[in-house]
Amino acid sequence: MFTEKIVSRQLFYLFFMMRVTIIISVLPVLTAGQARQDAWIAALISFFPAAAIVLIIGALTLVFPGKSLIQISEELLGKLPGLLLSVIYLAIFLFMAGTDLRIYAEVLKASFLPETPISVVMSLVVFTVVLAIYGGIEVLGRSADIIFPIFLLMLLGTFSPSLTHANFQNLQPVIAHGWSPLSLAILAPASIAAQYANLTMLAPALDQPQKGLKAALWSLLAATLVLVAFALAVVLVLGPDTGARSTFPVFRMIRATRISEFLERVEILTIFAWGLGLFVALSVNLYSGSKGLSQVFGLHDNRPLVLPMAVIWVVFAIQGYQDYFEVAQVFDPAFFDVIFIPTLLFPPLVLWVAYLYKKLRERKKQEIGGRK
Amino acid sequence: MKREETCFNRRTNRITLVILLSFLTLLLCGCWDRIEPDFIGLVTMVAFDLDDERGLLKVYAQLPNPAGAGQQQSNGGGGSNQAMSATWTLEASGYTVFQAIKNMELQSTRRLLFTHVEVVLFSEKLARQGIRPVLDFFEREPQVRLIARPFVVQGDLQKLMESQFPLEQFGATALSKQLASVQEEAAATSDTDSLRVMMHRLTIPGWELDLPRLIVMPEEETKKKGEEKTAKQNPVLLTGLAVFRDDKLVGFFDARETAGCMWLKGAINRHYLVLQCPNGGERLTVEIYEMALQLVPWIDGSKVHFKASIFAEGRLQEFSCQELSLEEAFIASLNRRLATAIRNEASAALDKARELETDVFGLGNLLYRTRNKDWQCFEDKWKEIFPEVMVDLEIEATIRRHGLTLAPIKIR
Numbered sequence A: 001m002f003t004e005k006i007v008s009r010q011l012f013y014l015f016f017m018m019r020v021t022i023i024i025s026v027l028p029v030l031t032a033g034q035a036r037q038d039a040w041i042a043a044l045i046s047f048f049p050a051a052a053i054v055l056i057i058g059a060l061t062l063v064f065p066g067k068s069l070i071q072i073s074e075e076l077l078g079k080l081p082g083l084l085l086s087v088i089y090l091a092i093f094l095f096m097a098g099t100d101l102r103i104y105a106e107v108l109k110a111s112f113l114p115e116t117p118i119s120v121v122m123s124l125v126v127f128t129v130v131l132a133i134y135g136g137i138e139v140l141g142r143s144a145d146i147i148f149p150i151f152l153l154m155l156l157g158t159f160s161p162s163l164t165h166a167n168f169q170n171l172q173p174v175i176a177h178g179w180s181p182l183s184l185a186i187l188a189p190a191s192i193a194a195q196y197a198n199l200t201m202l203a204p205a206l207d208q209p210q211k212g213l214k215a216a217l218w219s220l221l222a223a224t225l226v227l228v229a230f231a232l233a234v235v236l237v238l239g240p241d242t243g244a245r246s247t248f249p250v251f252r253m254i255r256a257t258r259i260s261e262f263l264e265r266v267e268i269l270t271i272f273a274w275g276l277g278l279f280v281a282l283s284v285n286l287y288s289g290s291k292g293l294s295q296v297f298g299l300h301d302n303r304p305l306v307l308p309m310a311v312i313w314v315v316f317a318i319q320g321y322q323d324y325f326e327v328a329q330v331f332d333p334a335f336f337d338v339i340f341i342p343t344l345l346f347p348p349l350v351l352w353v354a355y356l357y358k359k360l361r362e363r364k365k366q367e368i369g370g371r372k
Numbered sequence B: 001m002k003r004e005e006t007c008f009n010r011r012t013n014r015i016t017l018v019i020l021l022s023f024l025t026l027l028l029c030g031c032w033d034r035i036e037p038d039f040i041g042l043v044t045m046v047a048f049d050l051d052d053e054r055g056l057l058k059v060y061a062q063l064p065n066p067a068g069a070g071q072q073q074s075n076g077g078g079g080s081n082q083a084m085s086a087t088w089t090l091e092a093s094g095y096t097v098f099q100a101i102k103n104m105e106l107q108s109t110r111r112l113l114f115t116h117v118e119v120v121l122f123s124e125k126l127a128r129q130g131i132r133p134v135l136d137f138f139e140r141e142p143q144v145r146l147i148a149r150p151f152v153v154q155g156d157l158q159k160l161m162e163s164q165f166p167l168e169q170f171g172a173t174a175l176s177k178q179l180a181s182v183q184e185e186a187a188a189t190s191d192t193d194s195l196r197v198m199m200h201r202l203t204i205p206g207w208e209l210d211l212p213r214l215i216v217m218p219e220e221e222t223k224k225k226g227e228e229k230t231a232k233q234n235p236v237l238l239t240g241l242a243v244f245r246d247d248k249l250v251g252f253f254d255a256r257e258t259a260g261c262m263w264l265k266g267a268i269n270r271h272y273l274v275l276q277c278p279n280g281g282e283r284l285t286v287e288i289y290e291m292a293l294q295l296v297p298w299i300d301g302s303k304v305h306f307k308a309s310i311f312a313e314g315r316l317q318e319f320s321c322q323e324l325s326l327e328e329a330f331i332a333s334l335n336r337r338l339a340t341a342i343r344n345e346a347s348a349a350l351d352k353a354r355e356l357e358t359d360v361f362g363l364g365n366l367l368y369r370t371r372n373k374d375w376q377c378f379e380d381k382w383k384e385i386f387p388e389v390m391v392d393l394e395i396e397a398t399i400r401r402h403g404l405t406l407a408p409i410k411i412r
Helices: A008-026 A036-045 A047-063 A069-077 A079-111 A118-135 A137-165 A182-205 A209-238 A240-245 A249-255 A267-296 A303-319 A324-330 A333-371 B002-028 B066-074 B097-105 B124-129 B132-140 B157-162 B171-185 B195-203 B255-265 B328-356 B363-370 B372-388
Strands: B040-042 B045-051 B056-064 B087-094 B111-113 B119-123 B149-154 B210-216 B236-245 B248-253 B271-276 B283-300 B303-319 B390-401
Touching: A008 A079, A008 A137, A008 A182, A008 A209, A008 A249, A008 A267, A036 A047, A036 A182, A036 A209, A036 A240, A047 A182, A047 A209, A047 A333, A069 A079, A069 A182, A069 A267, A069 A333, A079 A118, A079 A182, A079 A267, A079 A303, A079 A324, A079 A333, A118 A137, A118 A267, A118 A303, A137 A209, A137 A249, A137 A267, A182 A209, A182 A267, A182 A333, A209 A240, A209 A249, A209 B195, A240 A249, A240 B195, A249 A267, A267 A303, A324 A333, B040 B056, B045 B124, B045 B157, B045 B171, B056 B097, B056 B157, B056 B171, B087 B097, B087 B157, B097 B111, B097 B132, B119 B124, B119 B157, B119 B171, B124 B149, B124 B236, B124 B248, B132 B195, B149 B171, B149 B195, B149 B236, B157 B210, B171 B210, B171 B236, B236 B255, B236 B328, B248 B255, B248 B328, B255 B283, B255 B328, B271 B328, B283 B363, B303 B328, B303 B363, B303 B372, B328 B372, B328 B390, B363 B372
Parallel strands: B040 B111, B045 B119, B119 B149, B149 B210, B303 B390
Antiparallel strands: B045 B056, B056 B087, B210 B236, B236 B248, B271 B283, B283 B303
């Protein structure tokens, strides 16, 4: 069987679209916390904690090139403890995919299709994703090549018309209440860097695994700039208050835009971009999840697992949240920063400790051996 | 061997493709949310009023009537007595907007869709009670967009909803065009041109809301019974501001006060002033085509002062005085007159706003934006402080051009 490979450019595209989609849809810099008109500053700063998370997770792929998190933990901790540790990540992939899927389905349901059963909306998306994953990671990488320019164009189409209504007075006063109201707004987008957990599964599929972390960090930087742009646009057009009260601020902003007397209602571009981005996000999560599970079970191929996992996902996305009030709480700092982030960082930190301990012991052994 | 394999693959691929494509037909039968176009009534204008007797919210909706519009076009505007109207107005009441709309649907043969609402009207009565109860409808319901244009109507709301416009088929198009052209050509009405701006103004500190005012014209008396109902006059006049405190209407600015308000907001697009000739009873008209405003607050103990510097540039639009001298003193005296006229307008607006105790100029908001520390002391009592706030006006007005003629005509 031939090996499937992607290149770091495609990895960059995948992560960029994944992060931008989720971060733009709910715009947590504005809706979580009290940053209000300073949301763009919070967005800018959020790069640093997010980059820290990416580094903690991603640097493992540099130390163990070509190995996935599951293989790394097996090697460092042994069969059973390693397996237990990997299950945490598999659960995270499931959780993130389910949440992404639910948010997208809720956007469609709240805005366009109030009567269509949510399971139909989800199943159609997931069906497409399953097809892509059956094609394999290479197919995913190449579709990222094709989708990325379209995605970028749609983003521009969403962003630029909003500028016709920009009112720069909305940005004042700048940091009127000190930095503390910003803290939550910084942490929320930073915690969504959890998506970069996928790096531990995607990096082994790179033709040069060492380049994975670099591409991931670049994608984070690019996505941060997009986030800053949209945080600005929403505040400039809607004002901080209307923006912060919105369920989907960017969506409301574009709906409130009248480019001219005859050109308005351009939100189809936004929804189009979300659809593409969600496809990418779900595909990557499904790939990571199924690949990880197949490695846990010692299977050669992840394909047999794809379809059953997809079904589980749809069920999770529907059953995991009773209503949208509950989905909104996912971005609640009490959950995200107290429960989710420690869970996310626990496995890589354990692995780092194990790795350093091993290194230390090896060095000691060498020293002892050297003395002998 | 190898070739056979590829053939086989190609065949299976083809079969899979056919199966997949046949799945697409499932989508053809439509989704749960399909609506046939001839079951839709597109509402383009909604109006909110109060039903006093029952204490309910009264909602009007105007729908273009495709049949009526088509008929009018084919008849060339005139024709039979039974001509269908181009629009249809519905009315219903309820405790909430949604309930009223549902009651409205009971009278309609078509499902009402609010996706294309262009104009939103508030009656004076409702506005005085507060518009907050209807606001949530615009934000939560995905159908209405914030691009719709809000107005406050002085006069008979129902009559306006049912009236016809001489140049336009539909009321909603007529009113949005009227607003766009008045905003473009004069400083006679509010610069609030969408629900988006309205929502924003309601939520920012230290800046009260103002909306364009529509005055419904009195009925023409010459109309006889059975006479064809084509409009001879525009049913509505767009002039002045409806001024709010929080979400409640507290009063109106007339055209002059509105212009003053626009000077102090720095929002003048185009405006004209009629002045007396320096030597004689005739009048001259100056059109303002450029302006700038600089507002500087300063705080003296517990008192807040503002210095408003207005720079205006105009051109001579009409000059019926006897002589146009090019002497510097003459031009300077014209400029001084212009400045005085501007000052009068601005002070009229200030006086009215003080009388109504509502900060429509956004003076408090300026403090909030630029001197946030000071604003925090005033925030809670700004509404009481505002009438005592001193605004020093400093006006610099220049007439830059005189048009295609220099001296006015001399009749001998």
